[in-house]
Amino acid sequence: MATAAPTRLASEEIKPGIGSRILADKAALLSGEHAEAIMDLLEARGILVFPQVHFDDAEQIAFTRTLGKFAPEMRGEEIYKITLDKTQTATADYLKGTFFWHFDGFMNKVPIRASLLSSKVLDPNGLGKTEFANTYAAYETLPPERKAQLEGKTVVHALAATQLDHTPEPTREEWQQWRSIGRSELPLVWNHQSGRKSLVIGNSAYAVLGMEPLESKDLLVFLRDWATQDRFTYSHTWQVGDLVMWDNTGSLHRATPYPADSIRMLHRTKLEGEEPIV
Amino acid sequence: MNDMSPRRWEVTDVAPNIGCTIRADKQTLLSGEKAQEIRALMESRGVIVFPQINLTDAEQIAFTHTLGTFAHELGESKSGMDSVYPITMDPKVNPNAAYLRGAFYWHIDGTMSDMPILASIMSARALAKAGGETDFCNTYAAFDALPDDEKAEIEKLQVVHAMWRSQLYHDPEPDYASMKLWQSIGKNTLPLVWKHRTGRKSLVLGATALQVEGMDMFESEALLVRLREWATSPQFSYRHTWSLGDMVIWDNTGTMHRATHYDYDSGRLMHRTKLEGEEAFA
Numbered sequence: 001m002a003t004a005a006p007t008r009l010a011s012e013e014i015k016p017g018i019g020s021r022i023l024a025d026k027a028a029l030l031s032g033e034h035a036e037a038i039m040d041l042l043e044a045r046g047i048l049v050f051p052q053v054h055f056d057d058a059e060q061i062a063f064t065r066t067l068g069k070f071a072p073e074m075r076g077e078e079i080y081k082i083t084l085d086k087t088q089t090a091t092a093d094y095l096k097g098t099f100f101w102h103f104d105g106f107m108n109k110v111p112i113r114a115s116l117l118s119s120k121v122l123d124p125n126g127l128g129k130t131e132f133a134n135t136y137a138a139y140e141t142l143p144p145e146r147k148a149q150l151e152g153k154t155v156v157h158a159l160a161a162t163q164l165d166h167t168p169e170p171t172r173e174e175w176q177q178w179r180s181i182g183r184s185e186l187p188l189v190w191n192h193q194s195g196r197k198s199l200v201i202g203n204s205a206y207a208v209l210g211m212e213p214l215e216s217k218d219l220l221v222f223l224r225d226w227a228t229q230d231r232f233t234y235s236h237t238w239q240v241g242d243l244v245m246w247d248n249t250g251s252l253h254r255a256t257p258y259p260a261d262s263i264r265m266l267h268r269t270k271l272e273g274e275e276p277i278v
Numbered sequence: 279m280n281d282m283s284p285r286r287w288e289v290t291d292v293a294p295n296i297g298c299t300i301r302a303d304k305q306t307l308l309s310g311e312k313a314q315e316i317r318a319l320m321e322s323r324g325v326i327v328f329p330q331i332n333l334t335d336a337e338q339i340a341f342t343h344t345l346g347t348f349a350h351e352l353g354e355s356k357s358g359m360d361s362v363y364p365i366t367m368d369p370k371v372n373p374n375a376a377y378l379r380g381a382f383y384w385h386i387d388g389t390m391s392d393m394p395i396l397a398s399i400m401s402a403r404a405l406a407k408a409g410g411e412t413d414f415c416n417t418y419a420a421f422d423a424l425p426d427d428e429k430a431e432i433e434k435l436q437v438v439h440a441m442w443r444s445q446l447y448h449d450p451e452p453d454y455a456s457m458k459l460w461q462s463i464g465k466n467t468l469p470l471v472w473k474h475r476t477g478r479k480s481l482v483l484g485a486t487a488l489q490v491e492g493m494d495m496f497e498s499e500a501l502l503v504r505l506r507e508w509a510t511s512p513q514f515s516y517r518h519t520w521s522l523g524d525m526v527i528w529d530n531t532g533t534m535h536r537a538t539h540y541d542y543d544s545g546r547l548m549h550r551t552k553l554e555g556e557e558a559f560a
Contacts, residue, residue, distance in 0.1 A: 100451055160499070165450035168485075169383055175503040179496060203450075206495070213489045214440060214465065218457065225454040 009037040018134040019234040020045040032066035046134040047246040054241035064269040071270040082266040097162035101252040102202035106157040110273035116245045119238040121265040128258030131235045135198040136250045138227035153188040157204040198250045296416040297516040298323040310344035320529045324416040332523035342551040349552035362549035367542035379448040384534045385484035389439040390464040393555035402520040404547040410540035417480040418532045420509035433471045436491040440465040444485035
């Protein structure tokens with residue numbers, strides 16, 4: 001009996017500048033046969049949507065493991081529950097920062113490669129979309145003189161920057177607590193091993209080193225506004241069972257506002273980073 | 279004027295370090311006979327409340343004139359009629375309502391100019407169902423109460439202020455066009471401690487404060503956060519809960535103020551007049 005040829009991964013583009021939908025059934029995804037194609041497509045498209053694939057936690061964990069090295073949470077959990085409900089997630093306060101454009105892991109030299117989110121419970125009013133922006137495409141389309149301006153620039157990232165967005169008048173104690181969590185210095189442009197380049201920006205970006213505060217903020221606002229224009233962004237309206245995966249090394253993401261008492265619940269898994277920001 | 283109501287003049291402090299209440303009749307206020315006393319109280323108490331004095335717009339304008347030089351709004355022709363400025367979040371009443379959202383954070387008015395207004399006078403015309411109080415703090419008293427070594431340490435510091443910083447408080451992810459517009463409103467370098475002609479000193483803080491010159495950006499923010507927390511602590515603060523017809527004057531050169539949150543569609547409406555500044559930041 002002849003061996004069946006591996007099936008080709010079926011997908012369709014969402015927008016030219018970002019996103020693809022993967023049209024494969026659960027069994028094919030869990031078999032791992034498409035893993036390489038999925039990871040290639042992820043890098044090329046920034047985000048992948050698996051509409052209503054309905055993974056349970058065990059399946060989401062298994063699927064994540066087919067794609068690379070599984071990254072557990074800080075306390076070793078395999079699934080992180082994303083909700084503003086403090087009884088479900090101890091760090092719910094920090095999630096307020098997720099309403100602004102960011103990438104995950106600015107404190108790590110090697111940030112996580114990708115995150116996978118499954119929708120478990122919807123906000124009853126359809127709030128709490130997740131939005132993505134392609135920071136490869138944003139860099140690649142910058143005018144040459146702007147690219148030249150960014151060359152060699154280093155940005156200070158700090159938790160304080162993410163918290164000031166929603167708590168602009170902190171107490172002294174809050175400020176000290178944010179500051180104690182630290183800061184990192186990252187290049188403004190990531191020169192990936194692949195040869196591609198992406199912008200390293202987001203709400204953690206506190207200031208560009210060596211620039212006046214005004215120039216620095218001007219540049220960071222310009223780049224965020226540029227990177228999040230319509231042609232590079234995709235806004236995902238959740239259906240229960242949807243899985244969305246994004247390349248954390250080439251995109252920004254944010255949640256659109258939803259109330260603190262919303263029952264909205266997403267379950268997240270992550271892939272370890274493979275490449276330092278250089 | 280045919281006001282036959284009996285003359286009344288009672289001054290009461292509202293808290294040890296800030297605020298007083300004046301219960302007076304309209305005629306006494308409008309005559310100007312107490313103007314110097316009101317100005318002195320403004321400087322020593324920071325905030326003066328005239329409970330339910332119910333001045334009309336014309337009376338508020340006339341009263342403002344008794345205290346100093348009437349300050350016109352930006353863009354308002356100086357040859358034109360004096361008018362009150364509507365403070366509201368309703369863009370139909372005030373097209374610049376969005377810009378006023380910076381007022382929910384502690385600030386001094388006029389940090390983009392070297393000569394900020396001396397005082398604001400605000401009357402309550404419509405109230406929010408909830409919230410919409412006005413908080414004041416006394417920046418003279420806050421400076422005076424600092425330990426001497428800390429006073430010496432901060433007296434020589436200069437701070438860059440920029441309007442865009444205060445707009446980021448309520449709009450942390452602006453589009454680039456908004457950022458450019460805010461930048462065009464200006465920036466200014468001001469002393470952290472204002473040495474007034476009287477010899478008194480006050481702190482110059484607030485939402486426009488961007489960075490202490492010559493200081494590491496995190497050290498700078500830590501200092502600004504610490505001084506704001508100090509200056510706005512209960513011992514130096516007064517929260518005014520408005521009744522219809524209340525009028526409040528505050529010394530803009532020795533206080534910070536902010537509004538507490540209220541719904542943007544609440545209908546809350548304040549009418550404001552201002553006194554021209556008489557003394558530059560120094």
